[in-house]
Amino acid sequence: xxxxxxxxxxxxxxxxxxxxxxxxxxxxxxxxxxxxxxxxxxxxxxxxxxxxxxxxxxxxxxxxxxxxxxxxxxxxxxxxxxxxxxxxxxxxxxxxxxxxxxxxxxxxxxxxxxxxxxxxxxxxxxxxxxxxxxxxxxxxxxxxxxxxxxxxxxxxxxxxxxxxxxxxxxxxxxxxxxxxxxxxxxxxxxxxxxxxxxxxxxxxxxxxxxxxxxxxxxxxxxxxxxxxxxxxxxxxxxxxxxxxxxxxxxxxxxxxxxxxxxxxxxxxxxxxxxxxxxxxxxxxxxxxxxxxxxxxxxxxxxxxxxxxxxxxxxxxxxxxxxxxxxxxxxxxxxxxxxxxxxxxxxxxxxxxxxxxxxxxxxxxxxxxxxxxxxxxxxxxxx
Amino acid sequence: xxxxxxxxxxxxxxxxxxxxxxxxxxxxxxxxxxxxxxxxxxxxxxxxxxxxxxxxxxxxxxxxxxxxxxxxxxxxxxxxxxxxxxxxxxxxxxxxxxxxxxxxxxxxxxxxxxxxxxxxxxxxxxxxxxxxxxxxxxxxxxxxxxxxxxxxxxxxxxxxxxxxxxxxxxxxxxxxxxxxxxxxxxxxxxxxxxxxxxxxxxxxxxxxxxxxxxxxxxxxxxxxxxxxxxxxxxxxxx
Numbered sequence: 001x002x003x004x005x006x007x008x009x010x011x012x013x014x015x016x017x018x019x020x021x022x023x024x025x026x027x028x029x030x031x032x033x034x035x036x037x038x039x040x041x042x043x044x045x046x047x048x049x050x051x052x053x054x055x056x057x058x059x060x061x062x063x064x065x066x067x068x069x070x071x072x073x074x075x076x077x078x079x080x081x082x083x084x085x086x087x088x089x090x091x092x093x094x095x096x097x098x099x100x101x102x103x104x105x106x107x108x109x110x111x112x113x114x115x116x117x118x119x120x121x122x123x124x125x126x127x128x129x130x131x132x133x134x135x136x137x138x139x140x141x142x143x144x145x146x147x148x149x150x151x152x153x154x155x156x157x158x159x160x161x162x163x164x165x166x167x168x169x170x171x172x173x174x175x176x177x178x179x180x181x182x183x184x185x186x187x188x189x190x191x192x193x194x195x196x197x198x199x200x201x202x203x204x205x206x207x208x209x210x211x212x213x214x215x216x217x218x219x220x221x222x223x224x225x226x227x228x229x230x231x232x233x234x235x236x237x238x239x240x241x242x243x244x245x246x247x248x249x250x251x252x253x254x255x256x257x258x259x260x261x262x263x264x265x266x267x268x269x270x271x272x273x274x275x276x277x278x279x280x281x282x283x284x285x286x287x288x289x290x291x292x293x294x295x296x297x298x299x300x301x302x303x304x305x306x307x308x309x310x311x312x313x314x315x316x317x318x319x320x321x322x323x324x325x326x327x328x329x330x331x332x333x334x335x336x337x338x339x340x341x342x343x344x345x346x347x348x349x350x351x352x353x354x355x356x357x358x359x360x361x362x363x364x365x366x367x368x369x370x371x372x373x374x375x376x377x378x379x380x381x382x
Numbered sequence: 383x384x385x386x387x388x389x390x391x392x393x394x395x396x397x398x399x400x401x402x403x404x405x406x407x408x409x410x411x412x413x414x415x416x417x418x419x420x421x422x423x424x425x426x427x428x429x430x431x432x433x434x435x436x437x438x439x440x441x442x443x444x445x446x447x448x449x450x451x452x453x454x455x456x457x458x459x460x461x462x463x464x465x466x467x468x469x470x471x472x473x474x475x476x477x478x479x480x481x482x483x484x485x486x487x488x489x490x491x492x493x494x495x496x497x498x499x500x501x502x503x504x505x506x507x508x509x510x511x512x513x514x515x516x517x518x519x520x521x522x523x524x525x526x527x528x529x530x531x532x533x534x535x536x537x538x539x540x541x542x543x544x545x546x547x548x549x550x551x552x553x554x555x556x557x558x559x560x561x562x563x564x565x566x567x568x569x570x571x572x573x574x575x576x577x578x579x580x581x582x583x584x585x586x587x588x589x590x591x592x593x594x595x596x597x598x599x600x601x602x603x604x605x606x607x608x609x610x611x612x613x614x615x616x617x618x619x620x
Contacts (some may be wrong), residue, residue: 227482234470234478241469241510310465317430318482319454 035117036165043124043161046093050085050132058085058133059140059204068198078197082133082189089129116171123178124161130185131157137193140200150192157185218335227320231328236335239300248300249339252292256343259288260351268352282358285348289366292340293373300333301377330378337370383407384429384534384567389438391424391589398424400589401438406567406582408533411560413576414569415613416586422569423462425586426538429567430459442534455483458527462538462569464519468512472503472522475511476529483530490529497525501548516543524552528559535559537568541575553579573609585613587620 058064058081067077104111131154138150164177218236220229239245262284270280305312315325345366349359386404390397399421406412416422427433429440431447431454440447443456467475473494480490498507501521506514511522520543527535540556541549556579560566570576576583577597585593585600593600593616597609604615 230478230481234467234474237474238467238469310463311467313430313432313459313461313465314467314479316432317454317457317459318479319451319484320482321451 034166039117039120039124040162040165042121043128043165044158046089046125046128047132047135047158050089050129051136053088054085054133054136055140055204059136059201062205064201064205068201074198075194078194082130082193085133086129090125093125120165120171120174120178123175123182127161127178127182127185130182130189131161134185134188134193137197137200140204141196142199142203150188153192154185154188157181157188220331224331225324227324228328228331231315231325232331232335235329235332239332245336248296249336251295252339252343255288255292256347259284259344259348263348263351281348281352285345285362289340289344289369292344293366293369296336296340297333297370298373298377301330301374302381304329304333304378304381306381326378326382330374334370334374337367340370341366383443384412384565385439385441386425386429387439389425389428389440390436391428391433392436398589399428399435402586402589402591404567404584404591406565408563408565409560410581411556411566411568411579413580413583414567414586415571415573415576415583415609416569417617418571420586421589422586423538426536426567426569430457430536455530456532457534457536458530458532460523460527460535460537460540462542464516464523464543466511466519466522469510471509472498472507472511472514472518475522476525479526480529485530493529494525497529501525501551517545517548520544521548524555528555533564535564535566535568537566539570540568541570541572549575573613577609583609585616587617590620592616592620
């Protein structure tokens with residue numbers, strides 16, 4: 001499996017790089033992203049990722065009670081956690097850059113970037129985790145007024161970064177301004193984040209409030225066997241509450257909206273010099289569906305058992321057939337297929353006024369793909 | 383009825399269990415004592431079908447633990463570590479487990495309500511278990527083990543993390559269950575718990591059953607005043 005994932009990772013990077021090279025070679029590129037847009041997207045991704053990691057891995061980490069009950073200074077705990085998020089993201093970026101360098105070297109791909117782009121990128125990768133960390137910590141302050149003031153301050157750093165990257169200033173000045181934003185973010189961390197950290201951790205990790213999602217939840221038809229139905233309903237609740245379903249739902253919806261935006265920008269018969277002609281939109285739909293299925297179906301299937309780990313005793317000691325239990329777990333994942341169909345496979349063919357046969361084929365092939373991927377995922381997980 | 387014969391479990395060169403024999407009849411409480419890593423939890427996991435033995439047999443009501451599916455209705459299990467579905471509420475978890483154990487929905491709701499009231503977790507039963515204290519999780523595990531009224535109970539450290547009041551409560555519940563004919567195998571390292579409730583005590587050390595008998599028999603044999611002394615004496619000479 002490890003070899004398989006390495007191949008997938010390299011393959012993915014290779015495809016992205018090929019696409020960049022391909023786009024750069026086009027004369028009249030309608031979807032030509034500016035350097036500022038590319039840099040800001042990467043920066044924003046890392047900031048959002050760091051923010052999520054801070055909430056899940058730092059603020060909700062109950063084991064920090066050992067630190068807080070020790071003679072350690074609360075500021076030191078704050079800085080060590082900040083450093084952890086920072087270093088982890090830098091490490092990840094380092095690995096990604098190494099793979100890119102390797103792929104670029106092996107395939108002799110020419111990327112449309114220069115050394116100033118790289119410098120800005122590195123600075124942004126240093127800045128992004130800091131801003132993400134600040135926002136997460138400050139958004140969990142209990143005092144509402146203080147929370148708003150602090151969040152506005154930390155949020156401004158993102159706005160300022162966007163302004164600098166789209167300012168059209170020379171890279172030298174852009175670097176200078178980004179360093180200033182970095183210093184300002186450090187000031188926010190030192191004077192706002194660190195003093196409030198213990199209070200924030202305490203209120204976030206010790207939160208005993210009941211979730212407001214404890215309604216009746218999903219109810220499946222009784223024609224499905226009781227064990228499978230029960231397990232699927234419970235698994236669906238668990239996934240929803242882990243924000244896994246809402247998160248991937250947002251991603252899939254965004255991809256669907258992206259398809260519509262591409263259509264509104266390129267029109268019904270785009271000729272990007274790709275030689276794809278009438279296949280352009282069908283290919284786009286297929287690629288988007290592939291991504292949606294990987295995010296929404298394949299990855300959760302692969303995690304099906306490993307995520308439960310020590311909790312598997314619950315189902316292993318039940319007087320039920322394991323096949324029914326596993327079916328229930330799988331059903332909870334497959335249940336999200338209407339989202340993929342309605343967001344990816346259907347809207348664009350309908351807008352494009354494609355024949356009914358294509359609309360049906362799009363939905364059918366996406367469904368087949370969903371079941372295929374869930375099968376592969378479950379097989380690998382088992 | 384629980385019957386364990388010449389049970390062995392090896393992990394490569396390491397022998398976790400070196401031929402254990404235990405027999406429990408209906409209405410009997412058997413306390414398994416042992417140092418950390420002595421093999422108590424391994425034995426319990428084999429009995430519940432979570433682990434497969436290398437050799438030997440473990441049977442519950444005549445059914446081999448190797449064919450776990452047949453015996454799952456015959457026992458209630460309380461694991462040592464409260465690994466629960468943190469994103470479910472206590473009520474949702476018990477509803478799922480109870481339903482899958484075949485309890486009728488109407489009866490199940492009443493049982494959950496009764497148990498949560500008696501164990502004083504009613505105020506928390508509709509909150510996510512991730513917010514529970516260890517003691518509260520322990521109570522959920524106990525309710526889960528007994529909710530379908532199985533004829534055998536396998537309890538791994540049942541009084542762990544409970545305050546003295548609830549520890550006492552669980553002990554009297556265990557005694558009550560035994561008086562109704564349940565066969566109960568429990569592991570513990572809290573000797574007073576074993577001393578209070580067990581009909582028979584087995585001391586396991588480095589995968590071997592080094593002493594077995596009623597509490598009074600063990601006290602007499604080792605010339606000790608309490609089970610803690612018995613345990614130290616037996617383990618030191620094992």
